[in-house]
Amino acid sequence: MAALLLRILTIFGAATLLGSVGVCVGILVAQVPRGPVDGQPLWPTESLQISLLHTIWMAVTATFAALLISLPATIGISIGRPRGRRIITAITVLPLVTMPSVYAYATLLITNSNFEMLRRATDAIGWNRPEFAPMHAGLVLAWWLWPIPALLLAAAYRHAGAPAYRLASLDASPVKAFLRGALPPMRESLLAAAAAVFILAAIDSTVPPFMAAARVWGVELMADAREASSTARPGAYLFFRAWPLVAVVMLIGIVVLQGAKRMADWGGTSSDADTGRDTPLARRAFYTAAALAFLAATLPIWIYAFSMFDGRYGFLESFSSAWTSGQRAIGSSVIVALVAAACTVAIAIALLDDPRWPSWTRMIRTFAVVLIVMVALFPPAVISTALIAFFSSAKISPSDRWNLYDNTPAAWVAAMICRYAFLPVLVAKFANRRIPDELPGQAATDGAGRWMSLLHARLPRLWMPILAAGLLVAGLSLNEVPASSQLQPAQWGGGSIAVWTDDQMHFGRHNRTTALALMMMTPGLAAVTMLMLSARRWRTSTRANANCTPDNPG
Amino acid sequence: MKTTARLTSHLSCTIFTALVIPLVGLTGGCSPSNSTTPPTTAPSSDDSNGKPTDAAVIIYCSIDREFAEPILADFEKSSGVRVHRQYDTEAGKTTGLVNRLLAERENPRADVWWSSEIFGTMQLADQGILAPFRPESATEIPDRYRDSSDRWTAFGLRGRVIAYDPKRVSAADLPKRWADLTDARFKRRFALADPRFGTTRGHMATLYQLWGPEQLSNWYEDLRANEFRRADGNSLAVLLVTRGTVDFAATDTDDVIVARERGNSIAMCFPDHDPPDGSRQIPGSLWIPCSAGLVSGARHRSAAESLLNHILSVETERQLALSDSKNVPVRASITAALDAEPGRPPFSNTFANPDDTLPDGRAKPFPYEAKVDYAEAAAVLSASDRLVVDVLLR
Numbered sequence: 001m002a003a004l005l006l007r008i009l010t011i012f013g014a015a016t017l018l019g020s021v022g023v024c025v026g027i028l029v030a031q032v033p034r035g036p037v038d039g040q041p042l043w044p045t046e047s048l049q050i051s052l053l054h055t056i057w058m059a060v061t062a063t064f065a066a067l068l069i070s071l072p073a074t075i076g077i078s079i080g081r082p083r084g085r086r087i088i089t090a091i092t093v094l095p096l097v098t099m100p101s102v103y104a105y106a107t108l109l110i111t112n113s114n115f116e117m118l119r120r121a122t123d124a125i126g127w128n129r130p131e132f133a134p135m136h137a138g139l140v141l142a143w144w145l146w147p148i149p150a151l152l153l154a155a156a157y158r159h160a161g162a163p164a165y166r167l168a169s170l171d172a173s174p175v176k177a178f179l180r181g182a183l184p185p186m187r188e189s190l191l192a193a194a195a196a197v198f199i200l201a202a203i204d205s206t207v208p209p210f211m212a213a214a215r216v217w218g219v220e221l222m223a224d225a226r227e228a229s230s231t232a233r234p235g236a237y238l239f240f241r242a243w244p245l246v247a248v249v250m251l252i253g254i255v256v257l258q259g260a261k262r263m264a265d266w267g268g269t270s271s272d273a274d275t276g277r278d279t280p281l282a283r284r285a286f287y288t289a290a291a292l293a294f295l296a297a298t299l300p301i302w303i304y305a306f307s308m309f310d311g312r313y314g315f316l317e318s319f320s321s322a323w324t325s326g327q328r329a330i331g332s333s334v335i336v337a338l339v340a341a342a343c344t345v346a347i348a349i350a351l352l353d354d355p356r357w358p359s360w361t362r363m364i365r366t367f368a369v370v371l372i373v374m375v376a377l378f379p380p381a382v383i384s385t386a387l388i389a390f391f392s393s394a395k396i397s398p399s400d401r402w403n404l405y406d407n408t409p410a411a412w413v414a415a416m417i418c419r420y421a422f423l424p425v426l427v428a429k430f431a432n433r434r435i436p437d438e439l440p441g442q443a444a445t446d447g448a449g450r451w452m453s454l455l456h457a458r459l460p461r462l463w464m465p466i467l468a469a470g471l472l473v474a475g476l477s478l479n480e481v482p483a484s485s486q487l488q489p490a491q492w493g494g495g496s497i498a499v500w501t502d503d504q505m506h507f508g509r510h511n512r513t514t515a516l517a518l519m520m521m522t523p524g525l526a527a528v529t530m531l532m533l534s535a536r537r538w539r540t541s542t543r544a545n546a547n548c549t550p551d552n553p554g
Numbered sequence: 555m556k557t558t559a560r561l562t563s564h565l566s567c568t569i570f571t572a573l574v575i576p577l578v579g580l581t582g583g584c585s586p587s588n589s590t591t592p593p594t595t596a597p598s599s600d601d602s603n604g605k606p607t608d609a610a611v612i613i614y615c616s617i618d619r620e621f622a623e624p625i626l627a628d629f630e631k632s633s634g635v636r637v638h639r640q641y642d643t644e645a646g647k648t649t650g651l652v653n654r655l656l657a658e659r660e661n662p663r664a665d666v667w668w669s670s671e672i673f674g675t676m677q678l679a680d681q682g683i684l685a686p687f688r689p690e691s692a693t694e695i696p697d698r699y700r701d702s703s704d705r706w707t708a709f710g711l712r713g714r715v716i717a718y719d720p721k722r723v724s725a726a727d728l729p730k731r732w733a734d735l736t737d738a739r740f741k742r743r744f745a746l747a748d749p750r751f752g753t754t755r756g757h758m759a760t761l762y763q764l765w766g767p768e769q770l771s772n773w774y775e776d777l778r779a780n781e782f783r784r785a786d787g788n789s790l791a792v793l794l795v796t797r798g799t800v801d802f803a804a805t806d807t808d809d810v811i812v813a814r815e816r817g818n819s820i821a822m823c824f825p826d827h828d829p830p831d832g833s834r835q836i837p838g839s840l841w842i843p844c845s846a847g848l849v850s851g852a853r854h855r856s857a858a859e860s861l862l863n864h865i866l867s868v869e870t871e872r873q874l875a876l877s878d879s880k881n882v883p884v885r886a887s888i889t890a891a892l893d894a895e896p897g898r899p900p901f902s903n904t905f906a907n908p909d910d911t912l913p914d915g916r917a918k919p920f921p922y923e924a925k926v927d928y929a930e931a932a933a934v935l936s937a938s939d940r941l942v943v944d945v946l947l948r
Contacts, residue, residue: 212784229656388657
């Protein structure tokens with residue numbers, strides 16, 4: 001029965017992949033080979049080169065700043081005792097399940113503070129000069145994306161950094177031991193973390209407008225999409241506008257693929273193995289790191305809380321008005337986020353392979369992974385345009401009483417899959433590679449078929465990392481603005497809560513924004529905490545399974 | 555069992571390859587054509603009581619949700635028709651929905667288009683996205699606010715203004731003309747929303763049409779040299795004023811009024827549109843109307859016509875005038891009635907500002923509109939966008 005369910009899940013994953021990433025690829029394959037649209041230049045014009053430079057500047061700022069901000073959490077997760085480590089991990093994931101614009105708006109409030117001194121200080125350092133806007137956007141993106149390096153580095157620490165740290169901490173302070181002893185052997189993961197932040201920052205189109213970084217690719221393509229829609233081949237038009245950025249990002253992506261092996265350990269960062277030394281100094285370092293991580297993750301809430309009484313609603317009224325006006329949007333956004341997470345998990349499982357399988361099935365799976373990563377690199381404007389063209393076409397959604405485009409969130413979910421499926425897929429891929437071949441091999445020798453081997457020898461070791469990545473997909477989908485605003489179905493649900501919250505920020509309703517941010521962050525935080533707490537049980541059972549052999553059934 | 559397993563495994567792999575070719579064929583057929591011929595619209599199908607026969611209608615609406623909701627809810631209540639709404643994000647006002655309408659042109663989903671401005675609507679009409687329909691409720695609307703082919707009707711004006719904090723800025727400090735913003739006294743004191751989106755886009759296209767590309771390009775250069783601040787939308791430009799980051803922000807009247815209602819110290823002035831070289835006098839402000847139209851190929855035509863009649867009615871325009879948006883009615887009779895209503899200050903006083911007399915001492919007419927041809931401004935939108943990108947946002 002379980003094997004049958006697994007097969008159904010695999011077919012479902014393959015079909016979902018085809019209906020999302022396949023659509024985008026299909027549109028590009030159908031439109032791009034015919035070349036640029038109406039004399040569109042193939043090589044970036046001077047204006048586009050400026051955008052490219054600004055985008056790279058923003059992404060590089062985000063990368064360095066994110067690595068810096070992630071250090072306290074990395075140290076906390078790495079050197080803390082198991083319980084404390086789980087708490088910091090849960091806090092660390094918080095920004096990723098929060099809208100990036102929540103961080104952007106908080107920055108806007110603080111840098112445009114009513115405090116004269118603060119304003120003068122920001123003026124004095126040139127903060128407000130327009131040419132620094134990409135840097136501002138990069139810093140805000142770092143504030144949102146720092147959990148990625150924190151989690152990757154903490155996972156790498158467990159595998160490569162811990163032994164070096166133990167040795168170094170014999171005659172150095174915990175922080176020095178971490179920086180000089182543990183970090184060098186983790187450089188592969190450091191590179192992967194940097195690349196992941198760079199990519200996500202480069203294709204973001206939510207934060208830059210807030211920070212007035214008008215000339216970055218994500219924003220440029222929003223305006224370009226208008227021109228593209230008027231042409232015969234919008235997909236090709238946007239492709240030939242976006243290709244230089246995609247090329248840069250793909251190059252970086254190759255680095256990610258090389259170094260992202262540690263991503264597989266996201267679900268395992270809460271290992272009970274005590275990697276630290278329980279000394280007063282280590283405890284102090286842990287508490288400092290935990291406090292800094294907590295501050296980095298929750299600072300926007302405090303900023304909003306202080307501006308809470310600017311608006312026309314009181315504190316409690318804010319929650320009730322936010323809930324009354326946003327509950328339908330919350331409902332539909334949660335459904336879309338959960339469905340998108342489930343679909344991406346199914347895709348990740350469908351793309352799992354085994355060295356004993358025929359090479360052509362493995363090649364097709366690898367090809368699918370490459371396509372998923374490639375589509376994820378396109379800015380949301382490109383993905384939305386392709387999906388609208390496909391799902392609204394008469395062949396897919398004929399103008400009858402009920403259809404996929406108007407009455408279901410299919411296109412919206414597909415966009416979320418296109419944007420975020422790469423997370424569970426890569427996590428599953430690398431976690432799968434780390435499984436020692438003996439167990440599936442033994443299962444095969446004992447006569448277990450392909451599905452039984454996958455079900456009993458591989459999946460028990462993959463569930464947690466895949467689910468953790470799926471949870472991240474849910475959080476990111478819940479907070480996605482650009483594609484959600486384009487693909488909300490006309491006759492289903494109450495729209496996107498992320499778009500609604502974005503509107504509240506633009507109207508300066510700090511109180512409603514705070515209430516909504518809290519409403520959206522709390523379930524995410526609860527889910528992450530539950531997952532982290534259940535990780536212990538999962539790891540225990542995994543270890544027990546790993547100790548089982550045909551001769552010693554445990 | 556083994557055969558089944560192999561079959562399932564192969565199925566999950568071949569599902570990619572087996573469907574890729576038809577998928578490519580399918581997606582290849584999804585690109586919109588460049589045809590500007592509007593799809594045929596179905597005839598109206600009201601029943602004998604004038605009630606729409608459709609149970610639902612889809613509207614794409616770039617009016618702020620807060621102002622549109624009560625109007626759409628009233629329609630639902632009075633007609634029994636369910637209105638499915640699609641709003642745009644504040645920052646990209648109208649752009650997202652315009653993109654969507656264009657992308658869906660081969661198989662339209664929206665029935666009614668209600669925009670917070672007029673220039674994008676004119677472009678949509680020219681691209682065949684809007685169909686002719688003359689709402690009965692809009693007979694009083696002056697010709698200036700109607701398309702000659704009835705593809706759109708405009709109403710409810712919002713002015714392009716400069717917001718400032720009267721506690722920090724004296725009346726003498728205010729710019730008299732938009733061209734003045736490049737004076738040294740405005741250095742680092744002025745904020746402007748991204749001119750590729752929303753009403754700011756239309757305003758810049760108007761300046762392009764009034765001043766010509768050369769003067770506008772020089773003005774952009776000078777604005778850059780004056781270190782203007784960019785903002786993500788008009789309301790965030792106002793936020794920069796209320797928080798003291800800048801002293802002046804180009805925005806719409808409704809954003810100032812909303813901030814004022816929230817208790818912020820904020821006021822607005824209405825600069826003239828004379829070109830920077832002073833060769834001509836173009837007194838008055840740019841007042842941009844909302845616009846609404848029937849989408850070509852609307853599937854719920856009867857309900858769409860009914861909704862358009864509701865949106866363009868006297869009552870809706872009055873409701874918008876009384877909302878925090880304070881849209882100025884294009885029907886003079888509504889303004890006169892609102893001014894005369896006892897128990898509230900005259901509506902025209904909402905926009906009182908320090909410079910509301912003409913040079914000869916007479917009171918300025920209300921609204922004091924610059925002589926702008928909306929159609930000519932809409933025609934240069936793309937050229938204006940390019941100039942913005944090449945010079946102002948370089």
